[in-house]
Amino acid sequence: MQSPLRSAAANGPGGGATLIAALALTALLLLGQALFIVPAGKVAVITTLGKVTGAPRMPGLNVKAPFIQSVYPFDVRTQVRPEEFATLTKDLQVIEATATVKYAVRPSEAGRVYSTIASNDREIYPRIIQPSLLKALKSVFSQYELVTIASEWSDISSLVERTVAEELDKFDYVEVRGLDLTGLQIAEEYRAAIEQKQIAEQQLLRAQTEVKIAEQEALRYDTLNRSLDDQVLFKLFLDKWDGQTEVVPALPGTAGGMPPVIVGRRG
Known part of the structure; x- marks a missing residue:
């Protein structure tokens, strides 16, 4: 049987305040255990009694079961x-x-x-x-x-x-x-061999480039020579003639036809 003194103390103002404080402290403790924040650039792995449960938690405020769940953050930045x-x-x-x-x-x-x-x-x-x-x-x-x-x-x-x-x-x-x-x-002795190989490759590349240029020039001149018949040369001459130089025109296709020859100028 509870004594009158203890009953009064429990139901008094001091006893009620102590109970409220204890409940508030317990609530704060549970809330602190339930809420956690995942920083930007990280994710959190949640374990329940040591076993991984659920997908990783993303950055921001998250909730977990107090006391039985734990949080393990992992950095996912580069x-x-x-x-x-x-x-x-x-x-x-x-x-x-x-x-x-x-x-x-x-x-x-x-x-x-x-x-x-x-x-x-x-x-x-x-x-x-x-x-x-x-x-x-x-x-x-x-x-x-x-x-x-x-x-x-x-x-x-x-x-x-x-x-x-x-x-x-x-x-x-x-x-x-x-x-x-x-x-x-x-090793230092291999550096010289590497440099010599690089120089040889550059010289080979330069020689190959010069050959290609020469081939292109030869092809261009060959094409030009095949296109310059007597009629083309005669036309080019007439285009350049100043109208004053005395010439002996030999028309292409005539017997003994030759390119025009400059013989002098008018007095």
Whole structure:
């Protein structure tokens, strides 16, 4: 049986205020646990008792079940990571360079990334991007000799980018948005060979261009010569005649016909 003193204390003004404060504090705690904000450029993976549930939440104000659901944000903006590497060429020469890859996590795949590979942003590059990047670099450079790599650096960079994108598309976790190869380092003795090859290629290109120009000139003169018969030459002469120079015209097609000959001027 409750004592009169305790009953009075519970029903008094102080007891009611304490209850209201406790209820308000509980409500605020539940509200704080239920509401969360996803910043711009990120998505949030929601887990219920440790299991990924639902689609990733988009930026803005979101709601979750208090205490039983947890939030794991993933950055879906473009990330830029430089990777210094060394690999062998087809002729077994070592080259060193830097591959700077630009990538972004696909927002719709953030839940699958969390479930199977990485629980946070820091683990995405070493577990997803880096292995595929190094595999692509080794695969591409092993197909070319050092001289070809140095002289066709831009084309090979594009090929590496396509190879990396194809490798990562197998898993569909991330999107490759660009790749740059810079800082190629090779042995000094091979630089001279590369320069000599480039000079030889330029000289060959120049010689081929001169041959084409000569062929075009020869074709033009041949066409001109075949079109200049006696009648055309006679017509060209008459067009240029000033009307004062004495000439002996020999009409085309006449016996012993010759082009007009200048013999002098009128006094």
